[in-house]
Amino acid sequence: MEPSGTPSAEIDAHAAPPPVTLLQSLWTWWIILRTSIEERLVYRGDFALGTLMRFLPLVTQVFLWGAIFEAVGAATGRASVAGYSYHEMMAYYLLTQISRAFSSMPGLASNIALQIRNGEIKKFLVQPVDLIGFLLLSRIAHKLVYYVVAIGPFALVFFLCRDFFSGWPEPHILLAFVASLVMSFLLGFFMEATLGMLGFWFLEVSSLLFIYMLFNFFFSGHMFPIDMLPGYWGTIVRAIPLQYLAYFPAAVFLGKIQGAALVWGLTIQLAWVVFFIIASRVTFHLGVKRYSGYGG
Amino acid sequence: MRDDRSQLELTEPTTTGRVRPSYGLVFLTFARNSLVRDMTFRANFIIQCITSVSWMAMNLGYYLLIFQFTSSIGENTGWGKYEFLVFLATTLFVNSIVQAFFMPNIEEFSELIRTGGLDFALLKPIDTQFLISLQKIDFSSLSNLLFAAGLLAYSLVNLPELPSLVQVLLYPVYVLCGVAILYSLMITLAATSVWLGRNQTLYEFWFYITNFSRYPMEIYRGTVGTPLRWAFTFVIPLLIVVNVPARLMAMPLADQSWPLALFALLATAGVLWGSRAIFSRAMLSYRSASS
Secondary structure (H helix, E strand, O other): OOOOOOOOHHHHHHHOOHHHHHHHHHHHHHHHHHHHHHHHHOOHHHHHHHHHHOOHHHHHHHHHHHHHHHHHHHHHOOOOEOOEOHHHHHHHHHHHHHHHHHHOOOOHHHHHHHHHHHOOOHHHHHOOOOHHHHHHHHHHHHHHHHHHHHHHHHHHHHHHOHHHOOOOOOHHHHHHHHHHHHHHHHHHHHHHHHHHHHHHOOOOOHHHHHHHHHHHHHHOOOOOOHHHOOHHHHHHHHHOHHHHHOHHHHHHHOOOOOHHHHHHHHHHHHHHHHHHHHHHHHHHHHHHHHOOOOOO | OHHHHHHHHOEEEOOOOOEEEOHHHHHHHHHHHHHHHHHHOHHHHHHHHHHHHHHHHHHHHHHHHHHHHOOEOOOOOOOEHHHHHHHHHHHHHHHHHHHHHOHHHHHHHHHHHHHOOHHHHHHOOOOHHHHHHHOOOOHHHHHHHHHHHHHHHHHHHHOOOOOOHHHHHHHHHHHHHHHHHHHHHHHHHHHOHHHHOOOHHHHHHHHHHHHHHHOOHHHOOHHHHHHHHHHHHHHOOHHHHHHHHHHHHHOOHHHOOHHHHHHHHHHHHHHHHHHHHHHHHHHHHOOOOOO
16 A cells, blocks of 8 residues: 555555545445445335334333332332332333434344355455444444434334323433433444454354343343342442443433442443443454455 | 155045045154254254243243332232242243244245245145144254243242142143134234235234233233233233133132133134134235246
8 A cells, every 4th residue: 555666646646645535435434324324214114113013012011010019019108119110110111212222233243243254254354444334334324214213103102101201301411311322322333343253263153142132131221220130130230331231321311320420330331332442343353363265 | 765655654545535644744754854953953952942941041030030029910919929930931831832833934934925935835735834834843942841841830839729630731721722822823924924025024013912911911901901901802812822821820720710711712713713714815815926
């Protein structure tokens, strides 16, 4: 890439102004983003219906927790589970749907592993496009389209369930909520990307990914607020980054985490994001060194 | 030569001269083939068993966690901790049987329609619904049965009184009724892919809708819950699937709602017949996808 010693007009033109290269690369990224958006919009009907259906399990949760709180209330006179009232619990489940809309990355790790296995990854090694950057942009595009389509079903469900909320939180809480959502997206992305890179070492990562999914489902707070976990279980689950994918943003919105704890939580979340950005880069770098592609 | 003979063994001539397939033997052949396939990738098979059992164990953990905070699901419903564990074990029984026998086949069915592969199934001298429903068996899902049996035994021992002989005898019957209801719903949804082409969302819908069957029907109450319970009992009998066998096992005989148990039998027969009719209609509308 570097201009060699031969002085010629052609080489000068190539080596010339950096702003153009930057603009060109921005243009490239813009094209990638736009293509991904268009690709995604093809199936918008299926998409909107799918989003609405994702709320169906919530209906059973409403009734299940209704019955549980009724029994708890009858026994103790004060209906509270792990510091959550019935309304808070339902609001929590609704809010984790939002966190998951940001942090879930369906197919990301398995696709990276598949591309490694079938050799498709070669194109990123020979073309001047960065794999992780490309995946990040196409994921942002997917998510943007998802929000545009899903806002309808989400608004409908939240409107129907508005009684579970006691009003909007204060502006600074709302700001922290948005920040934690954006970071949960980045954390989800880079964590799964790192997992996918393991495909350089293992031929088949599907069972590994299943274990990740299992832990993610139960310990991110998607299934229940992790405040319910007793003793050292709670300590362990709070120490691993999964809680920032679902529990943390929802708990912030509900005002469960405030003041110094909130600042601390956001900082740790940011630290995990940085950690996994580096981890995905390092695993990719090491993986490419190991990788050998043949033929086609 | 050997192949010819085994082919012959699977059929038996009838008095009318037509060759009628022996369904039992064909099914055993399917089972054997699936087992051979599973055993070819043994490590994978073991990993699948472990992962599906750990999924169950996590679920169990979730409910045990809930029972840290409450002594029963709903007030005076009778679903205390061990009663609910019987319920959970029943859910596992029904679901793992469905997953082992029908899920892998029905998942492939819409693909058969899309690619035109159904032509070959239709040409075979055997009932098409039988063929596409039972061709593959996922033996790793059966590992959940062991887990469910263990859970059932553990929770029954902890109940105030052990179930009577009548309860023990009726339980498997109603578990099979539950399996039949879920199967019928599944094949009905699959049959609609003849008319709709691809229906990925419909399968998701199936997963989400069967979610309703996983909890005691008593929890559906109030202005929204009561109609919901009514609809999922009498229109789509999903609530019968687990509730009737679980209730039969977990509660004393005197507490049983026998009209519901009777209705469960009728509902099973009804949905089996209905799904068969829809499937046959769908096959009549099938136009091959191949050129």
